[in-house]
Amino acid sequence: MGAISRLLSLQPGSALRNTAVGAIAVMAIGLFGRVLSYPVQDDENIHIATALLLSDHHIYRDLGFVHLPNLPLMLNAVFSLSGTDHYVLAGRLLVCLAWVGAAAALGLIAWQKTKSPAVVATAIILLMTNTLLLGPAGMLVTNNLLPITVSLFGLYFFIRGMEEYRGRPWLFFLSGLCISVAIGLKVNNIFLVPPFAAAAFLAPAGQPFGARLKHAVLPMIAGGLVGGLPALYYLAQDPDGFLAHTLRYFTYAHHDYWQTLDEPKVMGMAGKLQIAEQMWLGGATLLAACLALYQFFVPLSSRERPEGHVAAGWLFWLTIGLIALGAAVSFIPTPAFSQYFTPPVAFVIVLVIVTHAGLDERERRLALPLMAAVVALSMVAGASRLVPGIPAFFMPHKWTGIVVHDNARAALGQIGGTAAPRVATLWPIYALEGGGTIYPEFAAGPFVYRIADHIPAADRRHFRTTSASRLPAFLDADPPQAIIVKNNGRSDGELRDYAIANGYRPVPLDRSGELSVLVRPDSGKK
Template sequence: MSVLQSNQLAAAVDQASHVGHRQKWLRLAVSVASVAGVALLLGALYGRLMTFGLRRDEMMFVPPAQYMPDWQLYQDVFFNHVPNVAWFFHSMHIVFGDQGLLGAARIGVFLLWVLLILAIVWTTLRISRSWLLALFSAVAILAADPLLGQAGMAATNNLLPLPFALLGLGLFVVETMEQRPRSSLIFVAGMCLSLAAGSKVSAVVFIPPVALAAFLLPARISLRTRLTGTVLPLAAGGLVGALPVFWYLLDDPQLFLAHVLSFHTGPHIAYWTANAASEPGLAMGLGGKLQLAFGAWLAGGSLILATVLVYLFWMSLRAGHKGERQDGKCLGQIVVVLAVTALAAVLSFVPTPGFPQYYIQPLVCLPILGALLYRQIGTQDRQQVVPVLCASMFVMLVITLPRLMPGLASLAKPDDFTSARLVRGGQELQQALASHNVPEGPVATFMPLYPMEAGLDIYPEFASGQFAYRIAPYTDAELAAFYRMVGADGLGDLFGKQPPAAILVGYDPDLEAPMLEYVRANNYLEVPVAELSNRYGEGRLFVRTTGGQD
């Protein structure tokens, strides 16, 4: 080899090494920027969550954080949902109790968001082996319109099942694509699916398709191996995850079903049928439900995600037609995910009335479906997907950032958090009672979080806010016997046995009218108190005086 050739070879090697270093640093920079971007989005999400207005539904889900385990769910208080959500917020209160009841609950919701995003990234990355697709999937869920509303911002049971359902489905899909699924992870998948169903009844839709698929996947192994390695571990995990529900169900089946099932199929529907005019846009029929579904599935970030999925499906079909499909062994997994998505979509129309939060569960299946479709695309075609994913992420961020960025700015003013205002309202309430030497007794209100934040007593009948009270006229005597509840006709007896130290109203004039009548009849004194206003109205506090009822 001549000296000239040696020099040319050395220069080529040096240039290749330089290019390699540049690519390495470029990948590192992109990775750092991606992590920083997701962290920034999560920070903005946290700020939005903590400043999101108080919701009536939180009067049902947050109080158990304090009154458990002194009061028993279903027996001592009205609670119309499965128990996992109550115990979740109770555990959050134990850990973050210094943030107040609502603050601890909202922090718990944020941790669920983090778990959901991590589950999406891990699942899509394991299936597709593409960091770009994993990042796109995370941004797509962050940009989903319904999750930026009450479904994902309020301390309720709407978000709680999603990370567990996604993890359960994702683990099952990932493991059944292997020659020999790891039974330990299949066990975890079953447990996660049951935990999701124990957090919200509607999440049970994730279980039947997976349970059926366990007898068929992986297809390349014997039935005996499949039974011992997939079916039995999945069932065992499911039983372990369902233990909290079984505990309450077996302890008193009639009581449990009266709250979790009979309420939603009886007095709940009757109440809204009679009071539909009080809730604009209430979806009582199929037409209204279709409009809600359209807004959840085919608007904003969800529409972009659906469009990308159609594109990936077309690319997958093209790869199969050209004989360039990378992995044709995941057709069974695609069918499972499609079945779960379809079943969740169909059953979201079952509850009456329909609310936007009922239509969010199919959304978490879409990242897994996208990863499976991407897995089948050839290497050349994947290069064509890159600009589509990048452009889609950009559009999603353009649509979503105006809603998220105010949350980032709010982090500088934690005193303006909804939870902080609620704590101050409770303190003002407590000081008002102390300054007027109010006799001991519970506070009667449909906003029990205010007195509970200050450690004041409340009536068990109002521990779930207005939800038990308002259905009293629509509940037959046989079913009402299972509920710790009181209606307008029973207020006199309830207050006669234990007069309220104070009555807090101002949030629902129609339902609160009997309380105001009691106030006027028993010489309660109105005391001006700050920090008791929320999206439902200005709080009015009436305290018991020595001249009132004893």
């Protein structure tokens, strides 16, 4: 422990400091290897498939997307600019970039507030070893990690704007832009707005209201409007259809569907509290909270602080507000899953930075041993997830994006008659990676198909989909050349039954046995 404490206190350029940088680099390799080799999961289908079909179809009316539009738009830009046909790989590389961005934003905030390399390193390590983010939330091509990156940059620009107040309205514009983009990635990030709005109106103390309005509030609103243009565009096109997909889908059909399933699920507050306990009261999140609390209470015990607590300024209360509202919004979705509990975790790390910034030199030295212990324990907590990623990083032939692409190409290559076979599947990633085409009705994967019979009658006109009861007639009207099913998928039974009834023959897709490709009898290679 003493060695780690010395490491954190050495001056820049020292051998031990360089060792710390090297350790972070090794952890980053493990992190990237984990992202690139993490198995494909259900949620990625809707985002990747929607992004690929976005240029020729309406994101809601045709494709049934059920989130705000920013992530498919980002992915579409990545696919278009790169010209890649390795869609999962490109998406996972974007996730790696989001990790780099989140670490950079935390490092910038830490340096801005403390000028301490030790705090910069601590913040980055606490992020990289967070076990919640090292799960599906931070590994998959979904809208869970990217909003964290963008919102942290929003906070950084806001801090810079407050500290360089007059003459820097563009910083507040960028802050508002980032916050709005984060909301456009996932609607639950609306929790960001009240704390930032309150801080823009009320801080810093001593500024006239007119100055706050001119230099902070109005630029933030302008940035928010620019960042919100994609969502506002689709809202203006069809307000009722937009709300049917992004709001009523979750409050009615999605909820009703899960109520009908006779399997373990978390629907009530008691179960949500248990998930919150597992996600927040352990690993790097709990360690960061302990360090922040210690740094907050150290000045309170000092007799040399007659002027009061330096830490409890506007940034402290802004961070507390972000943590509190981020925690509260985590309990709203039903049923609950672990990824819904990500909103507050990055701001707990920010609280470590803010409370450290409130310490004087003597108090910082007192906090150093605990900081060293937190760094060491968080690295231990994340090791079981990061270490296997190190060799995985150096084996690109085993990266998930490469394996999925090669397997899908090989399987669909056995279909004769066309270069882009028509595939019916609730897992469109595999069809698209294999060079096939899909029905727009299945672009949302299982997420709209399985709840189709639960959609209120007034909203059905907004959804282009089919359902289990209507599937045979739907496919008979335009039979697919192949059908891809997940062998343990709860929603695939009707697709499999249709394939068997119509003589589709199986061809291998991968060695895992998780998926099957069934080819129409007249579609095989001659």
